[in-house]
Every structure is written in C-alpha cells, then in structure tokens.
Amino acid sequence: MRKNVIVGQSGGPTAAINSSLAGVYRTAIDRGAKKVFGMIYGVQGLLEERYIDLSDHIKTELDIELLKRTPAAFLGSCRFKLPEIFEDKSVYEKIFEVLDKLEIEAFIYIGGNDSMDTIKKLSDYAIVTGHPTRFIGCPKTIDNDLALTDHTPGFGSAAKYIGTSMKEIIRDSFCLEYSKGLVTIVEIMGRNAGWLTGAVALSKGEDCEGPDLIYLPEIPFDMKAFCARIKDLLEEKNSVVVAVSEGIKLDNGEYVCSLGSTTDFVDAFGHKQLSGTAAFLANYVAGEFGCKTRAIELSTLQRSASHAASRVDILEAYQVGGAAVKAADEGDTGKMVVLQRLSDDPYQCGTEVKDVHKIANDEKLVPRKWVNKEGTYVTNDFVSYVKPLIQGDVSPVMVDGIPRHLYQPEELRTRRKTKK
CATH class of the missing domain: 3.40.50.450 (Rossmann fold)
Known part of the structure; x- marks a missing residue:
C-alpha cells in the first residue's frame, strides 16, 4: 500500500x-x-x-x-x-x-x-x-x-455467552419450589433473525435439560398455543424456562413487545426499538395461571461479554x-x-x-427446516451449525x-x- x-x-x-x-x-x-x-x-x-x-x-x-x-x-x-x-x-x-x-x-x-x-x-x-x-x-x-x-x-461469542447464561439460569430456577410453579422467560436480541435465540439450545446436555421452549421471530407467535403449552408444562414440573426473541411477532405482524408498550422509537434506519417482550409475557402468564414469573433481558451483556x-x-x-x-x-x-x-x-x-x-x-434468516414443526424449538442441525463457532x-x-x-x-x- x-x-x-x-x-x-x-x-x-x-x-x-x-x-x-x-x-x-x-x-x-x-x-x-x-x-x-x-x-x-x-x-x-x-x-x-x-x-x-x-x-x-x-x-x-x-x-x-x-x-x-x-x-x-x-x-x-x-x-x-x-x-x-x-x-x-x-x-x-x-x-x-x-x-x-x-x-x-x-x-x-x-x-x-x-x-x-x-x-x-x-x-x-x-x-x-x-x-x-x-x-x-x-x-x-x-x-x-x-x-x-x-x-x-x-455471533460465536454471543452464542457462547447465551448458551452459558441459559444453563446458569436453568440451574438457578430449580433452587426454590413454588406452590403454583415458576415460569422464567428470557429475552434475547434478534429483530427478524433468531440465530441468537436458537443458541440457548447449546445449554442442553448431560447435566442440563435445556430450556423448555424456544421462540424465534421467523415463526409467527401464537399466544393461545403458548399459554396451552405453559399450562401443560406447569402440570409436569415445578420450573419452566422459556427463551424468546425480542422480535417475535403475532400472525398479523405486530411485535409482542408492542402489546405492553406505548413507546414507538425508531432509529435512523427506521428500526423500531424492541424491548419488554419477556416482561409482557411474564406478566401475562402470571395473570393467567397465578404462578411466580421472572422476566430476564440479557440485553447488552450478550454482545459485550x-x-x-x-x-x-x-x-x-x-x-x-x-x-x-x-x-x-x-x-x-x-x-x-x-x-x-x-x-x-x-x-x-x-x-x-x-x-x-x-x-x-438483505437478511439471512434461520432456515425453517432448522426449527421443529410446532415452532417451539430448534433442531439438531441448528446446534451442529453453531457448536464449532463457540469453541475455545x-x-x-x-x-x-x-x-x-x-x-x-x-x-x-x-x-x-x-x-x-
């Protein structure tokens, strides 16, 4: 040069x-x-x-x-x-x-x-x-x-942090027993692409069963089906852990976070500020089932750790x-x-x-074939794709x-x- x-x-x-x-x-x-x-x-x-x-x-x-x-x-x-x-x-x-x-x-x-x-x-x-x-x-x-x-x-470092943090959150959620159960909802970054949210599946292994449900923005979010699944899980176990992308949307395209927010801030590129998805769903679940709930936003930690x-x-x-x-x-x-x-x-x-x-x-989204039929978890192919990127x-x-x-x-x- x-x-x-x-x-x-x-x-x-x-x-x-x-x-x-x-x-x-x-x-x-x-x-x-x-x-x-x-x-x-x-x-x-x-x-x-x-x-x-x-x-x-x-x-x-x-x-x-x-x-x-x-x-x-x-x-x-x-x-x-x-x-x-x-x-x-x-x-x-x-x-x-x-x-x-x-x-x-x-x-x-x-x-x-x-x-x-x-x-x-x-x-x-x-x-x-x-x-x-x-x-x-x-x-x-x-x-x-x-x-x-x-x-x-x-992405690899963020995925490593998310998988590790989810494993620790799951471990913590079993420490106390609640009469009506505990539902922990973890919100992860991702407007339209669910790569980061899917990374919570890395927490699953011999010493951890992983999250119960994973919701990516590529799949329309069905509130009724979500509640039905939570109800079934609470009947089976004391603690339920759910991972959601900040950008999950209803079938009509409305962001779930918008259901509990009045803010409408957008950046220079027209992107709406997304926050509060976990908080809204935690409050909704608490109201529906009377159980203990927690909302956790990994927020900037997932990109700065x-x-x-x-x-x-x-x-x-x-x-x-x-x-x-x-x-x-x-x-x-x-x-x-x-x-x-x-x-x-x-x-x-x-x-x-x-x-x-x-x-x-242009945006590269998670392939539909890497998400299960119900849209509630990622497949082994997704995990195999991510694992090499978090090594060392x-x-x-x-x-x-x-x-x-x-x-x-x-x-x-x-x-x-x-x-x-």
Whole structure:
C-alpha cells in the first residue's frame, strides 16, 4: 500500500469487533500503509472530521492483544444512514473531501447490514466520480443475519455467552419450589433473525435439560398455543424456562413487545426499538395461571461479554479484518469479506470477497427446516451449525483480578463542547 488506510466501526458492537480492528491495523501496517486512521463514531464522525491516528494508541504487540480482548467499539460506533446520492450529494462531497485530505487509499468499515449499505453507496459514488479510494466491508454482527457469509464475527461469542447464561439460569430456577410453579422467560436480541435465540439450545446436555421452549421471530407467535403449552408444562414440573426473541411477532405482524408498550422509537434506519417482550409475557402468564414469573433481558451483556468470548470467533474476526485490507490492496472495491465454511470435522473456515450489492439490505434468516414443526424449538442441525463457532476460550489479561482492556481514546471519553 502506498498511501493511508481509514477504518470505522458501525452498528451494535460485539465482543469480537475490536479483534477485526486489530486485524485491519496490523495487516495495513505490514502491507506498507503510511498511516492507519480510525473514524471516531463511524462515518457520522468522519463527516465532522473526527478521526485519530491509530499508531498513537497501538504501540506494542501487547496493545494488539489487549485490543483483541477489549469489548465494545474501541473507535465508537454510529447508526447513521447515508442518503441516496441523488438526495444529498453534499454529504458525499464532504466525505470524499476528508478522504482526499488524509490521502486515503482504502476505506474499511466494520459492521452489519446497515454498514454494508454505507459501503455500497460510497463505492458507487467513487465509481461514478472516478475516485481512486477503494471501499471494503468487514462483517460484524451478533445477529448473524448477513447474506452470503456462513456466519458473522461476533455471533460465536454471543452464542457462547447465551448458551452459558441459559444453563446458569436453568440451574438457578430449580433452587426454590413454588406452590403454583415458576415460569422464567428470557429475552434475547434478534429483530427478524433468531440465530441468537436458537443458541440457548447449546445449554442442553448431560447435566442440563435445556430450556423448555424456544421462540424465534421467523415463526409467527401464537399466544393461545403458548399459554396451552405453559399450562401443560406447569402440570409436569415445578420450573419452566422459556427463551424468546425480542422480535417475535403475532400472525398479523405486530411485535409482542408492542402489546405492553406505548413507546414507538425508531432509529435512523427506521428500526423500531424492541424491548419488554419477556416482561409482557411474564406478566401475562402470571395473570393467567397465578404462578411466580421472572422476566430476564440479557440485553447488552450478550454482545459485550468479552470475558466469555469464543477463541474461534476472536481469531476469525482478526482474520476478516486482515482479509479486508488485503482485498483493498489488491484492487477490490464495493466488496465485503465473507467466511466460507470448508469442513465441520475438523472445523475449517476460509475467507473470500463478495459483491456488497448482493449483501446490503438483505437478511439471512434461520432456515425453517432448522426449527421443529410446532415452532417451539430448534433442531439438531441448528446446534451442529453453531457448536464449532463457540469453541475455545480467550484468556483475559488480568490485573488485580479484573480483565485489562486497551484504554479508550480520549475523544470518546470526553463530551464534546458545542460552539455557541
């Protein structure tokens, strides 16, 4: 590489997102990049000319290892939707003005579906205007819903945490006996894709029977059938544990969480904020059966628990970061790095690049054949798909009994003062 590289992070963070950042930085330096800049708060920050020289923060091999083990987005993230080029050309002119100023040869964006939309638009503008900067997407999302890739970095670690947490919740639910039973409902992230929710099945084994019911957003949720199933289970056992996706919907398309909420917040991409599914169902079950209920939201813990990260996930995240730089250096643009599973036993996975136009704004859902006929549990094929992705551990660097992370840039730790 003869010039500079810039990298940004976008969307919801993961336990592995910074491992991809480390892969981008190390590979760019090894390939001769003069500087590697980091966007502060993604493309939204870039529009405000907010960026750092990563060499000021990554100075040793220990820093690389710390970064790989650091949760959340080291550079800060955003949910900024670029307008269509014909809607507001000035936004693109500003971005490319900054890229020219920094002499950027390669633009790497680490993110999920909406982030790939950003790569698509910027690469299209570069082609139309004849601009030499190359744009490559680096996959990241715990939702595992990006098209054309076997799986996404971040998913394996989240699945490992979810399977582990569910096992502990099930164990805890049997500690006390209640006269009318206990129903615990665990809410897991997932708007339209149930990959994360299905991961609770990993808790099932010789020492744990796993959750009683699993509800994914791909299958319409039937309240009547749900209550009937809960009734039957309470007659059989003292404790019932149910896993639900935050995005489960009724047959008419209405989110279950909306039944107990008056909020209607949406983000820049038009996504409705989902929360309260477990709380609504727990209250409903308590009212129907008079039993003890608990609602548990794993919330941000499932994407930030770097202490429980999968070694496979961290290694693959680093690998795709490096592959993104390599693709740009070799002339690719408007592409995303994808993971291609080569074998299950032993597990092997490689990388290649695919046209981002075939990925952006598309969603990979859990196949119907990987869910049982009743829509209340995932199949063994689902578990076999996920298991290789959660293998191995990444030992944290411990200091005084607490994991040490790479110190966050000051630009993220201090609030910007607005000019009057």
